[in-house]
């Protein structure tokens with residue numbers, strides 16, 4: 001740094017006034033009364049992702065063609081990008097700021113794209129340093145697998161006990177392969193096993209093994225899902241030709257031969273009903289979905305309903321079954337009653353009210369009941385507290401019994417794959433805290449993304465990187481001058497005629513070109529993506545872009561606090577602070 | 582996202598004396614990135630005389646000659662002649678003057694040099710008034726804008742002088758407009774100018790937070806709005822004849838530009854409508870010139 005030049009006398013001064021030093025002695029930083037600082041903020045998509053994926057970070061990498069790194073960013077939080085990129089109901093997209101500009105980013109499709117590029121992991125993939133403590137996980141659904149994955153990466157010895165012959169939970173035995181091909185699931189489970197997770201199938205807690213067998217483990221994570229189909233409680237439910245949606249899907253998914261008739265009534269409006277109906281269609285039956293309320297109230301994801309309708313499946317709304325009528329012990333008719341919607345019930349949905357004397361019958365040879373599922377908690381020891389047919393847990397996924405944790409469908413009504421994955425992560429952090437004797441409540445507080453309890457494993461594992469303010473970036477916070485309108489890149493779906501012939505996957509992935517273009521559309525809300533506008537427009541050469549944890553630094557020796565860097569940041573990744581006096 | 586790519590090299594050091602948020606050092610920094618180390622700059626009296634630092638210091642890593650207010654062009658002619666005599670064809674001579682120094686007091690020297698087609702690049706960094714001496718109107722000040730010599734109630738009733746047309750009619754090989762909010766366009770034009778012999782003229786729009794009555798962080802945004810509203814268009818003219826528009830503006834209503842600035846705060850709706858008409862007229866005139 002140049003210092004001030006002092007001439008002892010006029011004689012020392014040059015004959016003509018020529019500069020011999022530079023201006024860097026002049027610390028213009030003293031002029032400043034406001035101070036810009038780099039501060040990443042919370043992207044709305046990230047704050048809405050139950051699995052806590054750092055979405056702008058991975059999409060930014062996709063936009064640069066760095067697919068492998070993008071994959072790793074997703075997998076810091078979620079071991080199932082290929083699964084979620086297909087079946088997640090993507091609340092991230094409903095919160096995307098791009099909605100106010102043109103169309104939301106195809107986050108779900110990008111996630112799948114990234115996963116589809118990734119090669120399988122090799123067994124013995126590196127973990128963060130081996131630990132001797134052993135943890136048992138019960139149930140190999142997304143919740144159990146996610147917990148096992150995170151714990152194994154932390155170095156723990158993890159074993160999963162699964163009652164069925166194959167791992168995966170609902171991903172394996174619920175969701176049919178036209179939405180989630182089995183090889184995708186196999187690959188991602190194998191990737192989890194690559195970190196040393198052991199999976200014991202045909203091992204049912206409460207049958208093949210007991211709680212006593214699990215005493216040697218440091219902690220137990222229960223994630224046994226909700227697999228008991230709710231009954232309709234109408235006459236005729238035990239006739240031949242009547243079965244549950246979940247049983248049907250399980251049999252299909254495990255490759256058993258199933259016998260279904262031609263005229264099939266599927267009762268319910270959730271994912272199970274929709275998947276059962278679509279599976280029936282693919283097996284040659286003609287399904288009719290019978291649902292008590294209207295489309296708006298259907299708990300199934302909207303896209304699933306649309307796809308079913310595209311495939312020509314009839315949905316009989318505002319219709320409630322009253323009796324299954326049989327001949328010689330076999331179901332032949334379904335008696336229903338018409339329904340109108342009354343006032344709101346405790347779930348906020350409008351209450352179905354039967355219209356007197358509106359009964360009618362439908363000819364059927366099969367009735368599939370898909371009116372919701374409940375957890376089977378009969379195997380639990382008595383001292384574990386249960387509430388409302390679910391295991392009760394606290395913020396740290398802890399049950400009332402020390403060392404026993406629970407999550408996923410058995411402990412929550414947020415029954416989605418992403419939530420299940422989030423629960424697994426929460427339990428992994430909580431178990432790590434138990435073992436390391438950390439106060440889990442304050443730890444969880446510190447690793448939140450936004451304010452809705454979404455957790456970041458990246459934050460948990462390294463305190464320094466990607467620190468972000470909890471402020472969730474709003475549309476108005478962005479500088480839109482750096483964006484151009486661009487169409488959303490959609491994935492192509494098979495034509496209906498081809499789709500319904502068998503269980504082949506309905507949606508194709510994005511192409512390379514589409515993914516790149518889609519990646520570039522991302523606003524990267526609150527996350528610096530290295531565009532360098534701050535440095536380009538700095539009148540005082542006070543933005544230093546020499547890398548480091550945060551990409552850029554401000555040289556406060558010279559920054560005059562004009563604020564151009566903040567204003568020209570497209571992503572709202574800088575903030576302003578009053579200069580201390 | 583539109584990412585801006587500009588050369589990494591820096592030829593300035595921090596510590597300059599510009600007000601916070603001033604467009605001038607931003608423009609100069611871009612210019613040097615385009616022209617490189619082998620550049621000599623002539624600066625007549627203007628804010629830039631102060632910004633670059635006083636004797637015996639400089640914030641700029643290339644030689645600068647400070648000259649009298651009216652003499653940017655003739656000083657550049659002289660330096661060029663001297664370099665030529667020394668056999669130095671490599672060094673680019675640049676005159677960097679304000680709008681007062683170009684549109685008004687320096688126009689005689691500039692016109693003379695352009696007529697002789699003297700070999701240098703003249704950059705007029707236009708902040709639309711005599712800012713260094715306290716915001717007096719120049720012939721580059723926009724119609725009806727407030728300045729200390731056109732106070733509210735005593736408006737500037739003449740439009741901004743069309744310096745580009747004047748320069749083009751000298752038949753010089755290259756003239757172009759540029760704006761500090763569009764660094765890639767500016768840098769491309771300077772690189773192109775560097776490869777041409779003769780008088781090359783760049784009219785650079787560079788907002789002044791103090792004089793335009795805007796916050797220091799708004800300089801780039803307001804400059805961008807000037808372009809997007811067609812108040813200031815980005816184009817180039819080859820050999821005084823061939824006009825090319827380099828950026829298709831969004832054509833946002835001028836009101837949105839005027840409303841960002843305190844110097845236009847007194848305008849009535851009617852006056853804004855007149856300004857919109859003028860802008861539309863200027864734009865159609867430009868389009869006609871592009872057609873040839």
Ligand SMILES: Cc1cc2nc3c(=O)[nH]c(=O)nc-3n(C[C@H](O)[C@H](O)[C@H](O)COP(=O)(O)OP(=O)(O)OC[C@H]3O[C@@H](n4cnc5c(N)ncnc54)[C@H](O)[C@@H]3O)c2cc1C
Pocket residue numbers: 087088089138139140141142143144161162163164167168169170171174175203204205206223224225226227246249271272275379407408409410414415416417418420
């Ligand atoms: C048909 C269907 C379709 C769905 N589609 C979607 C969708 O598209 N998108 C979405 O986000 N969500 C969907 N869901 C919801 C989602 O699948 C669940 O929320 C999620 O799978 C719950 O994960 P989990 O790990 O808690 O439980 P599960 O996935 O149910 O896994 C529990 C596992 O525990 C095992 N188990 C049970 N009891 C024992 C025991 N005693 N001992 C050992 N192991 C045991 C089970 O066999 C099972 O493998 C769907 C659900 C269904 C039923």
Ligand SMILES: Cc1ncc(C[n+]2csc(CCOP(=O)(O)OP(=O)(O)O)c2C)c(N)n1
Pocket residue numbers: 626627628629649650651678679680681682683708710711712713714719
């Ligand atoms: C002959 C002469 N008259 C007046 C001045 C005082 N003076 C110095 S800078 C300046 C204003 C320059 O305005 P402009 O050229 O637009 O440049 P800006 O300061 O706005 O960048 C004036 C009037 C002078 N230096 N010389």
Ligand SMILES: [Mg+2]
Pocket residue numbers: 679680681706707708709710711712713
């Ligand atoms: Mg001026």
